[in-house]
Amino acid sequence: MERNVEMTGGARLGRRTVLVGAAAVALLALPGCETMRRYSLVDAVRRLLYHAQANAFARLMAPGGFWDNQLTRLDLPGALGSRGNILTNILTSMVFKDRLQREFNHMAERGARRAAPLVADAVEVIGIANAKALLDGGPTAATGYLRGQMAGSLIEAMSPELADALRISQEPLVGQALAALTGVDVSGLARDFAGEVDDAIWAEMGRQEAAIRADPRSTKDPVLIGALAAGY
Incomplete structure (x- = not known):
């Protein structure tokens, strides 16, 4: 008799669990639960951006993060090539040019370290008005949205950092290049270079977003995974 009671109680509990689960699914389907669904999509976009920026900065801040990758390697700042024959006078061989370019790419890592926490913070607090459109968008839709919302703030943050890096560089060719510049101060050169670093950061983050969309399980x-697989 006791066994029958236990079995009956277990059956009731099982039915109750099924009913509760079914009710929860039904609630999610109701129009009133659209807010809950919207929040889940916003969370998915934040997670997509979080993983994309984390992967991007992990690569860029590593030793040789810019120089060793053809996709992220930066050219010398435009000011160095637009002031007469500055490079011609200083860089008498490709070896010297590579040395100077490598040093600028090394300084770019310092800029990336300054930018990384700003991007991570923005991912957490930025308003996302249409998460579904970002999830349904192109391979770099979320990155493009975040960049637009940050509106050049990384350039402003990295410029002083890169100016300091230029001033304290131990590479003699950097000092020669700065001395040869006329009409361009270190701050101006640093700001121009910060723009190039900014472009490289967002391009790498976009590539990482595209890779995650192609293989969500890698995260x-x-x-x-559920949001991208569902094809919202």
């Missing part, structure tokens, strides 16, 4: 993030 091991169940919420993001």
